[in-house]
Amino acid sequence: MTYTQEIQNKARELLGGGQVEVVIGYEVGPRGRTRPAFVYDPQDVERLVWNQACTHNLTTYLNDHLKPKHPEKKQGANSEARRVAVVVKACDSRAINVLLAENRFERQQLHVIGVACEGILEDAGQAGNERSAHQLVTNDPPQYQARCRHCNERTPLVYDTLIGKPESHLGTGPNPARPDAYQRLQTMTPAERAEFWLSQFDRCIRCYACRQACPMCDCPTCLYERDDSLWVGMGIGLNEKRAFHLGRAFHLAGRCVGCNECERVCPMDIPISLLNRRLAQEVEAAFGHRAGIAPVPAPFVTVLSNPGG
Amino acid sequence: MYEPRIIGFLCTWCSYTGADTAGIARLKYPANLRAVRVPCSGRVSPELIMRTFDQGADGVLVLGCHIGECHYDTGNHRTAKRLPVLQALMTFAGLEPERLRLDWVSASEGERFARIVNEFTEAVRALGPCQWRQPANGRRHLDLRAASLETSLPERGGQP
Amino acid sequence: MKLTTHEELSSWLDSLAENLNLIAPRAVDGVPLYRPVQHSQEVLWDFTRPVLSVKEAFFPATERLLTIEKGNRQIRLIESLSEEPQVVFGVRPCDARGVKMLDALFTAAPGDPYYARRRANTTLVGLACREMGPTCFCTSMGGSPDDASNMDVMLYPIEEGYLVQAVTSKGQALLDNYALQSREHSTGQAEQKTAFVYEQAEKYPLPERSAWAAQFEDAYWDQVAERCLSCRICAYVCPTCRCFDVRDEALPEAMSNASPSGNGSSQFERIRCWDSCTGEAYRRIAGGHNPRAEKGQRLRNRFLCKFDYYPRQYALGSAACTGCGRCIDACPVNIDITEVMQHIAEVSQC
Numbered sequence: 037m038t039y040t041q042e043i044q045n046k047a048r049e050l051l052g053g054g055q056v057e058v059v060i061g062y063e064v065g066p067r068g069r070t071r072p073a074f075v076y077d078p079q080d081v082e083r084l085v086w087n088q089a090c091t092h093n094l095t096t097y098l099n100d101h102l103k104p105k106h107p108e109k110k111q112g113a114n115s116e117a118r119r120v121a122v123v124v125k126a127c128d129s130r131a132i133n134v135l136l137a138e139n140r141f142e143r144q145q146l147h148v149i150g151v152a153c154e155g156i157l158e159d160a161g162q163a164g165n166e167r168s169a170h171q172l173v174t175n176d177p178p179q180y181q182a183r184c185r186h187c188n189e190r191t192p193l194v195y196d197t198l199i200g201k202p203e204s205h206l207g208t209g210p211n212p213a214r215p216d217a218y219q220r221l222q223t224m225t226p227a228e229r230a231e232f233w234l235s236q237f238d239r240c241i242r243c244y245a246c247r248q249a250c251p252m253c254d255c256p257t258c259l260y261e262r263d264d265s266l267w268v269g270m271g272i273g274l275n276e277k278r279a280f281h282l283g284r285a286f287h288l289a290g291r292c293v294g295c296n297e298c299e300r301v302c303p304m305d306i307p308i309s310l311l312n313r314r315l316a317q318e319v320e321a322a323f324g325h326r327a328g329i330a331p332v333p334a335p336f337v338t339v340l341s342n343p344g345g
Numbered sequence: 346m347y348e349p350r351i352i353g354f355l356c357t358w359c360s361y362t363g364a365d366t367a368g369i370a371r372l373k374y375p376a377n378l379r380a381v382r383v384p385c386s387g388r389v390s391p392e393l394i395m396r397t398f399d400q401g402a403d404g405v406l407v408l409g410c411h412i413g414e415c416h417y418d419t420g421n422h423r424t425a426k427r428l429p430v431l432q433a434l435m436t437f438a439g440l441e442p443e444r445l446r447l448d449w450v451s452a453s454e455g456e457r458f459a460r461i462v463n464e465f466t467e468a469v470r471a472l473g474p475c476q477w478r479q480p481a482n483g484r485r486h487l488d489l490r491a492a493s494l495e496t497s498l499p500e501r502g503g504q505p
Numbered sequence: 506m507k508l509t510t511h512e513e514l515s516s517w518l519d520s521l522a523e524n525l526n527l528i529a530p531r532a533v534d535g536v537p538l539y540r541p542v543q544h545s546q547e548v549l550w551d552f553t554r555p556v557l558s559v560k561e562a563f564f565p566a567t568e569r570l571l572t573i574e575k576g577n578r579q580i581r582l583i584e585s586l587s588e589e590p591q592v593v594f595g596v597r598p599c600d601a602r603g604v605k606m607l608d609a610l611f612t613a614a615p616g617d618p619y620y621a622r623r624r625a626n627t628t629l630v631g632l633a634c635r636e637m638g639p640t641c642f643c644t645s646m647g648g649s650p651d652d653a654s655n656m657d658v659m660l661y662p663i664e665e666g667y668l669v670q671a672v673t674s675k676g677q678a679l680l681d682n683y684a685l686q687s688r689e690h691s692t693g694q695a696e697q698k699t700a701f702v703y704e705q706a707e708k709y710p711l712p713e714r715s716a717w718a719a720q721f722e723d724a725y726w727d728q729v730a731e732r733c734l735s736c737r738i739c740a741y742v743c744p745t746c747r748c749f750d751v752r753d754e755a756l757p758e759a760m761s762n763a764s765p766s767g768n769g770s771s772q773f774e775r776i777r778c779w780d781s782c783t784g785e786a787y788r789r790i791a792g793g794h795n796p797r798a799e800k801g802q803r804l805r806n807r808f809l810c811k812f813d814y815y816p817r818q819y820a821l822g823s824a825a826c827t828g829c830g831r832c833i834d835a836c837p838v839n840i841d842i843t844e845v846m847q848h849i850a851e852v853s854q855c
Contacts, residue, residue: 065839065841065844066844067639067640067839067841069839070839071839072731072732072838073732074728074732092837092838096734097731097732161837161839236534239533239534239536241566241741241779242566242737242779243737243738244736244737244784245734245736245737245837247736248734248735248736249734249736257786261786263786265754269752269754270750270752270754270776270778271567271754271776272566272567272778272779297837300837301734301736301738301837303556303738303742303835305534305536
């Protein structure tokens, strides 16, 4: 049985038995693009697929779908709490741990369909064989995404149903034809680094797709979108854009799980994941914490156990 | 002549009082520091520090109580964890690390306060003016050769 | 129509770049955008279309409207209007059509001086598309990849070079003043330009304007919007989306007492920047009520504005969509305007 069939069967079972209200998975649209799908009816489960373009982190939809119907009551007292099923890859599953640690919803509200993913391709999110407007300077065939090349755990960390064989890392290593700037940035002078980031942020249009795609970015009013411009101005200028990206990266320190969707959705190909990677490295070095490995909160919300350490 | 503009976030209970102590003892320290009193160093958030640099500060000094002496018990624990991570981020983004410093000063340590401010001011002076802030509205690519909006402003102090 | 070669066109562009602000498609870290260029070698050829439309040249993402200087006894308002003459080269017909639709709003009385000044100072040099991209559908929206009607100069790429057509007197002046070398085309047939054959897999149905509001209560909007992220990509890449926010903000100099300004003045700016109805806070009003708190409501609004409200309010004579297809390429979750059009067309036939 293919992964697609397994997912469809599971969805049919969960929806038919009334165990969940909705299955959040993937479908293929008329242009051949894979996209998120919300299936409510067991008759509709044939919409669901699994393929190498299932790039979206579907856990970003969980906060909305699992909102308590009566927020004034304590979580456990919500006997009418919604239940949903969600299809996740290993990277997405780490986000579930972070959200659980932050008390967004309760574990029993979720039926996690975990897929031991075999890698997602770079042109995922674009139409089938068609080239995006960006792919004009290279004729390389699509490769695995950078996050897949560095993937260390293909089996989801959280699941109720596992599809595929638990296996260790896919990690085929970095693509030498496409070196990223991470190492290069470490060796630059401060002035060169500043210039690098300014030239990247120059293209940013503050569309907020990066923020909206992120499961962990869920503040009712984003600090950087306040009506009173308290922390950053409204303008789409260099200072503001840099403040937004750096500030958002900081707010995700110890929480970002490296799904890289923020970078994938950016219409301007800005390599913002470099910021998240730097902070993930720093948080691991300073606190021994990796986001999403277990449902424990990020180190900033706890007190020092070893002052001065 | 470049005089560094230093903003210091001083916590009410320890470091701000430490600054008072330095003043009472008539200790000399550079006048470049502009003190901003906060209830606790834990109030100093990353966006506050970033905005300070975006507004044109050449250096930012955050002084709190020694660990274990925070008036709010664990406020300075948060600062102790946050600032190094913020430092790593700002350095990665191109700010010289010497421009942001976190240290601990208690209410009675007037001399320590004066010494730290002196050291920090000289370190920032040695780096020259901070290039972090971009002109308001920044580099707007479509106006490459348009008259700079900054220079179209009237001279300060000119006739109304 | 005259014929010019690629080399002659390049040297004309060099000449323009030396004397004016020349904006042309350029790859910025691999991303194709309309940007200022200093030399014809920076220009990008042979690709479908830039990621952003040409509306940036008239309606920038951020613009200072006023500088406000508060003195001891006076407040001075200083307007900042752009004076720089600019030429945009390589404009796609879908983008030029979008500019025409923006004109309807920005030049309607009393008129927006910021937009109008840029518009008056800009010459549009169009470049016909040899073929349509996989997500292009301008021909379904009343446009065409070789439509010259909104340009000042139009170029048609053919095997021997480019056919040059001066569409307006402004365009003719640009050709003459910077001496574009050209000659009569040997066959002398204007129809040569229509040698392009725009094969397309599908033509998408364009529903009647009245069909859209009739579907106001359709559950379809909520269904499609479930996957919407409420970002602003679709509105920002669109040639005709035009909402903006205006705010007065303090300039940093205003807040620094370390370098006193002498007469106690402080400075502020009034800026405007792009905004989008897809954002959650867009319709939130004082008191906190938000009539479009749900994604389905916001998605519905964007499509109805595009196909009904804006055309009706400004008597556009067509839907406010030029069929450029950028939103289809850029939407992270594949919300597809052509699918929406098909749905409306289907249900309105019942």
